[in-house]
Amino acid sequence: MERVYNFSPGPSMLPLEALSRARDEMLSQGGTGMSVMEMSHRSKAYLEIIHGAEQLLREIMSVPDNYKILFIQGGASAQFAMVPFNLFRAGRADYMQTGQFAAKAIDEASRFLTVNVVASSKDKKYSYIPELDKSKCDPEADYFHITINNTIYGTRFTTGAGTSGLPDTGGVPLVTDMSSSILSEVYDVSKFGLIYAGAQKNIGPAGLCIVIVREDLIGRAKPGTPVMMDYKTYADNESLYNTPPTFAIYMAKLVFEWVKARGGVAELQKVNEEKAALAYGFLDNAKVLRPTVAPRDRSIMNIPFVTGDEALDKKFIKEAETHGLVSLAGHRSVGGMRASIYNAMPLEGVKALVRFMEKFEMENK
Numbered sequence: 001m002e003r004v005y006n007f008s009p010g011p012s013m014l015p016l017e018a019l020s021r022a023r024d025e026m027l028s029q030g031g032t033g034m035s036v037m038e039m040s041h042r043s044k045a046y047l048e049i050i051h052g053a054e055q056l057l058r059e060i061m062s063v064p065d066n067y068k069i070l071f072i073q074g075g076a077s078a079q080f081a082m083v084p085f086n087l088f089r090a091g092r093a094d095y096m097q098t099g100q101f102a103a104k105a106i107d108e109a110s111r112f113l114t115v116n117v118v119a120s121s122k123d124k125k126y127s128y129i130p131e132l133d134k135s136k137c138d139p140e141a142d143y144f145h146i147t148i149n150n151t152i153y154g155t156r157f158t159t160g161a162g163t164s165g166l167p168d169t170g171g172v173p174l175v176t177d178m179s180s181s182i183l184s185e186v187y188d189v190s191k192f193g194l195i196y197a198g199a200q201k202n203i204g205p206a207g208l209c210i211v212i213v214r215e216d217l218i219g220r221a222k223p224g225t226p227v228m229m230d231y232k233t234y235a236d237n238e239s240l241y242n243t244p245p246t247f248a249i250y251m252a253k254l255v256f257e258w259v260k261a262r263g264g265v266a267e268l269q270k271v272n273e274e275k276a277a278l279a280y281g282f283l284d285n286a287k288v289l290r291p292t293v294a295p296r297d298r299s300i301m302n303i304p305f306v307t308g309d310e311a312l313d314k315k316f317i318k319e320a321e322t323h324g325l326v327s328l329a330g331h332r333s334v335g336g337m338r339a340s341i342y343n344a345m346p347l348e349g350v351k352a353l354v355r356f357m358e359k360f361e362m363e364n365k
């Protein structure tokens with residue numbers, strides 16, 4: 001069967017190797033005579049899968065020993081509430097507002113504690129990462145929240161020197177939504193108190209969320225926190241308090257194996273940087289198409305661009321489909337185009353996109 005280059009922001013392309021393996025194992029998982037979906041989550045065969053997934057993620061992200069890895073349901077959005085419930089101490093938290101998901105996180109947290117928005121880029125349609133004025137930060141805040149990669153607007157906190165870097169939060173735990181960039185570049189986990197990521201971009205099926213949390217932040221949830229929203233429930237029971245999303249965790253394990261086989265996150269990062277440089281290299285010199293994000297803050301996962309003419313944008317998206325390049329429409333709230341090029345998008349897919357862009361430029365001068 002013909003596969004397309006799928007530029008969807010999520011759910012998005014998964015590695016062919018992981019999908020093929022799941023297909024091969026669909027009817028009988030590891031010689032058990034049953035699918036992983038039919039298997040007790042307490043069986044030996046399944047415990048090997050969930051523990052294996054955790055170990056692999058720990059290895060490929062170099063997660064320090066004093067951090068727990070939790071498999072939680074409810075997508076990344078459930079974390080918008082779980083973070084304030086679990087990290088509630090003084091009842092105040094600092095947030096940077098860098099996109100729609102950051103705004104949703106702020107709205108949700110505001111229902112449970114006092115949110116201080118310390119910086120925002122809403123004034124320019126979230127097209128950049130704002131500078132942080134440290135005097136606005138609360139040194140006694142329960143935590144400081146950022147969305148490290150903004151899926152809709154294609155911006156990210158770049159972690160290298162001379163860039164917009166990570167905010168220096170002193171002793172305040174740094175919490176990040178890493179849904180659209182986990183495993184795409186090397187992150188130093190020890191810089192964060194808590195990382196959460198919805199699985200449906202670089203990990204596996206939607207609905208599953210990975211939480212990586214420093215141990216000292218677990219076990220002090222706000223009184224009244226529901227059992228299923230307390231990180232301690234997951235930490236104490238190895239994410240097996242109730243029936244976890246078994247198939248999603250199995251797929252995540254296959255993807256983690258793929259990451260390891262590809263040489264790990266550092267190797268994937270090199271390919272991701274090459275893919276992004278190729279796309280941006282073309283867009284920066286194009287006449288009809290133009291990128292919307294300033295070079296300093298560009299995501300290497302989500303690349304938004306526009307023609308400036310809605311009808312021409314639509315034409316681009318429609319014609320691209322006939323070349324096997326699909327899901328290139330920008331988010332419904334912003335329009336234009338967006339190429340999401342997560343780990344599973346091969347370099348060839350970006351080359352095919354650039355060839356199509358060249359053709360489009362020639363024909364629409």
Ligand SMILES: Cc1ncc(COP(=O)(O)O)c(C=O)c1O
Pocket residue numbers: 009010074075076077078101147149150151152177178179180198199206207
């Ligand atoms: C950065 C970011 N945060 C949160 C979400 C919401 O994730 P979910 O739909 O899993 O709740 C998304 C969804 O795509 C996202 O890109």
